[in-house]
Amino acid sequence: MIRCLAALLLASGTLAAQVPEGFDVADTPGDAGGSVVASWKQLPNEDASVTYVVSVSRSKDGPWEEASRFPATGGFKSDAPKYFWFWSSNREEHFVEIPAFEPGEGEKGPIEIWVRLEVVTPSATAATAPLSATPRPNWWNWPKTNVFVFICLFGVATFYLIRRARRDPNLFIRRIPGLDAMEEAIGRATEMGKPILYLNGLDGMSSISTIASTCILGQVARRVASYDTQISVPCYDPVVMSVCQEVMREAFYSSGRPDSYRPESAFFVTNDQFGYVAAVDGIMMREKPAACFYFGFYYAESLLLAETGGTTGAIQIAGTDSVTQLPFFIASCDYTLIGEELYAASAYLSREPIQLGSLVAQDWGKIAVLGVLLLGTLASLARLDFFKHLLATF
Amino acid sequence: MTILGAWIAVGLTLFMFSFLYKDNPFYKFGESLYVGIALGYSLVRLWYQTWIDKVWEVLKSDASGKWWVLLPVAIGLLLLTRFVPKVSWLSRWAFAFLIGYGSGMAIPAILTTSIVKQAEATAKPLVSMPDKSEAAKKSVDGAKAAWDKAKAAEPTETDAVRATRIRYEEARSRTEYTFVTAYRDLTTLAIFIGVFSVLFYFFFSIEHKGPVRIFSRIGILFLMIYFGASYGNTAMGRFSLLYGRVLTLKKFGGGDYYYSTGILVVVMIGVLTALHFKNRGKEERA
Numbered sequence: 001m002i003r004c005l006a007a008l009l010l011a012s013g014t015l016a017a018q019v020p021e022g023f024d025v026a027d028t029p030g031d032a033g034g035s036v037v038a039s040w041k042q043l044p045n046e047d048a049s050v051t052y053v054v055s056v057s058r059s060k061d062g063p064w065e066e067a068s069r070f071p072a073t074g075g076f077k078s079d080a081p082k083y084f085w086f087w088s089s090n091r092e093e094h095f096v097e098i099p100a101f102e103p104g105e106g107e108k109g110p111i112e113i114w115v116r117l118e119v120v121t122p123s124a125t126a127a128t129a130p131l132s133a134t135p136r137p138n139w140w141n142w143p144k145t146n147v148f149v150f151i152c153l154f155g156v157a158t159f160y161l162i163r164r165a166r167r168d169p170n171l172f173i174r175r176i177p178g179l180d181a182m183e184e185a186i187g188r189a190t191e192m193g194k195p196i197l198y199l200n201g202l203d204g205m206s207s208i209s210t211i212a213s214t215c216i217l218g219q220v221a222r223r224v225a226s227y228d229t230q231i232s233v234p235c236y237d238p239v240v241m242s243v244c245q246e247v248m249r250e251a252f253y254s255s256g257r258p259d260s261y262r263p264e265s266a267f268f269v270t271n272d273q274f275g276y277v278a279a280v281d282g283i284m285m286r287e288k289p290a291a292c293f294y295f296g297f298y299y300a301e302s303l304l305l306a307e308t309g310g311t312t313g314a315i316q317i318a319g320t321d322s323v324t325q326l327p328f329f330i331a332s333c334d335y336t337l338i339g340e341e342l343y344a345a346s347a348y349l350s351r352e353p354i355q356l357g358s359l360v361a362q363d364w365g366k367i368a369v370l371g372v373l374l375l376g377t378l379a380s381l382a383r384l385d386f387f388k389h390l391l392a393t394f
Numbered sequence: 395m396t397i398l399g400a401w402i403a404v405g406l407t408l409f410m411f412s413f414l415y416k417d418n419p420f421y422k423f424g425e426s427l428y429v430g431i432a433l434g435y436s437l438v439r440l441w442y443q444t445w446i447d448k449v450w451e452v453l454k455s456d457a458s459g460k461w462w463v464l465l466p467v468a469i470g471l472l473l474l475t476r477f478v479p480k481v482s483w484l485s486r487w488a489f490a491f492l493i494g495y496g497s498g499m500a501i502p503a504i505l506t507t508s509i510v511k512q513a514e515a516t517a518k519p520l521v522s523m524p525d526k527s528e529a530a531k532k533s534v535d536g537a538k539a540a541w542d543k544a545k546a547a548e549p550t551e552t553d554a555v556r557a558t559r560i561r562y563e564e565a566r567s568r569t570e571y572t573f574v575t576a577y578r579d580l581t582t583l584a585i586f587i588g589v590f591s592v593l594f595y596f597f598f599s600i601e602h603k604g605p606v607r608i609f610s611r612i613g614i615l616f617l618m619i620y621f622g623a624s625y626g627n628t629a630m631g632r633f634s635l636l637y638g639r640v641l642t643l644k645k646f647g648g649g650d651y652y653y654s655t656g657i658l659v660v661v662m663i664g665v666l667t668a669l670h671f672k673n674r675g676k677e678e679r680a
Contacts, residue, residue, distance in 0.1 A: 144502070144506070146510055147502055147505050147506050147510055150505055150509070150510065151501070151502065151505060171599065172599055172600075172601065173598050173599060174597070174598055174599070174600070174601060174602055176598075204496075205489070205492045205493055205496055206492065206493075206495065206496025206497075206499060206500060207496065207500065208496075208497070208500050208501075208504065211493060211496070211497065239473070239489075239492060242473060242476060242485065242489065243489055243493075245476075246485075246486065246489065269429065270429045270432045270433045270436070271432070271433075271436050272428075272429075272432030272433070272435070272436060274428070275428045275429045275431075275432035275433070276429075276432075278410070278424070278425040278428050278429065279425060279428075279429050281413065281425075282417060282421070282422065282425045285413075285416070285417035286417060303632075323620075323624070324624060324628065326621055326624075327621035327622070327624045327625035327628070328625065328628070330621055331625060338617065339596065340596045341596075344598050348598075359598055359599065360598075360599045362598070363597050363598055363599045363600065365509075366593050366596065366597060369509060369513060369593065370590065370593055372513050372517075373513055373516055373517055373586075373589065373590070375517075376513065376514075376516070376517025377516075377517050377518065377519070377520060377586065379517070380517055380518055380519045381519040381520060381521065383519075383523070387517070388514060388517055391510055391513050391514035391517065392514060393506050393507075393510050393511045393514065
């Protein structure tokens with residue numbers, strides 16, 4: 001009779017605690033070595049009355065320190081697709097991420113982490129045998145695989161199209177009115193005998209928009225050199241200033257006018273946002289440039305610069321991928337290159353095969369994105385989540 | 395000291411505002427002071443936060459173990475070779491490193507945030523399918539009960555009651571096709587058309603004529619609607635900054651601060667008027 005009662009109680013799972021199956025401790029997949037993961041299968045009849053307690057230690061024999069405690073209704077692998085992807089079996093397994101131990105005095109990392117799992121029910125507690133794992137940085141970040149695949153495909157397309165552009169440099173590029181107007185603006189500055197003001201934005205050399213801006217500066221400087229006019233490039237960042245000097249020197253030399261090159265044309269002002277604005281506004285009012293070019297990434301200063309430039313009567317052409325500042329440039333400049341037109345500008349002006357090939361590759365990339373969007377929308381309409389999971393980023 | 399600070403704050407604010415009249419000595423003074431202070435401050439900050447914290451202190455604590463901090467220092471020093479024409483070509487190594495590192499860091503990040511993440515968020519069903527699961531039904535019942543309870547407690551629709559009603563309607567729209575569902579579907583459709591047409595606008599290697607032209611026109615329409623909304627939003631933010639400044643001028647213009655705003659405005663107007671008459675002849679000749 002007593003045995004039967006005990007068996008019944010055990011089966012109900014309310015009083016007795018049992019150790020879950022498949023308890024495992026492993027290095028966190030795809031991370032930089034900052035943690036390990038303990039996982040186990042859910043108990044057959046687990047409910048909110050069952051609590052999991054995960055304890056950690058630096059050695060198998062303890063002392064143990066509680067790392068996590070949660071009811072059995074939570075902590076499923078399906079909550080962390082970053083580590084375990086979207087497999088349906090993830091809803092049947094629990095997990096805990098355990099941060100790596102900081103190395104102590106004289107200790108060298110990474111340190112092995114011992115983990116013990118306890119199952120606590122209202123009436124009893126059961127513990128697993130401790131297991132260990134060592135947190136290590138992984139070479140491959142699995143959650144970023146989709147980005148890697150996209151980069152590879154885009155890279156292959158770019159190389160192919162550069163080869164094609166070398167064979168046939170007359171690839172079609174649609175008209176960009178703002179860039180056609182640059183020629184006119186430089187010509188106007190030459191006729192008026194006034195300088196051109198060229199700004200690179202407020203980002204450093206690690207920003208794609210600044211890199212695009214310096215490429216455009218190279219093309220502008222070529223025309224400036226051939227028209228023998230003046231250009232002024234006040235810089236917010238000293239490194240950008242040095243790059244601008246190099247780019248301009250190269251442009252003047254390749255235009256056969258090394259004597260006209262003045263390194264002081266590109267100069268550092270300050271790397272305080274509104275200090276820079278105050279200085280550039282002052283330069284605009286004093287030098288009264290015939291043309292102002294704003295290319296690169298801008299912040300709150302965009303309207304202050306473009307409005308002041310507008311009051312001097314200069315032709316103003318802007319190009320930025322800063323979506324919050326584009327409205328101000330559109331409102332206050334004669335021509336504005338919107339977003340990606342900034343990246344296209346250098347290829348448009350120079351028609352160099354490498355840049356042309358990259359530009360056409362960008363279009364291919366956009367076609368691919370359109371295809372993915374169309375397929376993704378159709379797949380989600382058909383409730384096929386797998387396609388959406390392929391696009392997941394973490 | 396507080397009064398002196400107030401006079402300086404008011405003076406510098408008015409100096410910068412004087413630019414609205416034209417470039418003048420007050421503005422030039424404010425500009426030079428601003429640029430000088432900003433430059434000096436950033437130089438000191440760079441010295442302590444970069445050189446002292448990231449190089450000097452690191453080497454002092456463990457020179458043999460952390461010698462590698464000297465590598466970025468060496469790359470940075472290459473930039474200074476620009477001052478020596480014979481070896482100035484070495485600075486290009488530093489630029490190559492900076493641009494390579496910048497592109498390597500930026501391209502995957504941009505691809506993740508601007509392409510893959512956006513594509514994931516955009517790929518949604520254009521027509522919502524009613525969720526017939528038990529969990530969804532329970533959620534509707536729970537939201538309805540909460541709304542009924544809130545209504546019983548408050549006879550008029552307060553913000554709290556409205557919040558419970560919105561939650562109920564939101565939950566109901568997932569299980570049956572309601573006005574909210576239709577609105578959500580329309581939004582999804584607008585996003586879908588917007589993304590497609592804007593992408594068409596940014597095609598450079600295809601001539602914009604025929605259907606491509608129509609699509610790209612729709613795209614530029616979407617962009618302009620966004621830019622208009624963004625302009626209005628930011629302009630309102632800028633006005634609030636101006637109000638803040640005007641309130642400061644008003645506060646410091648009181649008797650507690652010896653009428654700093656009023657006195658400085660009068661002095662500045664006087665000086666600018668005098669300068670105007672003094673330079674009138676010169677400006678006309680110029």
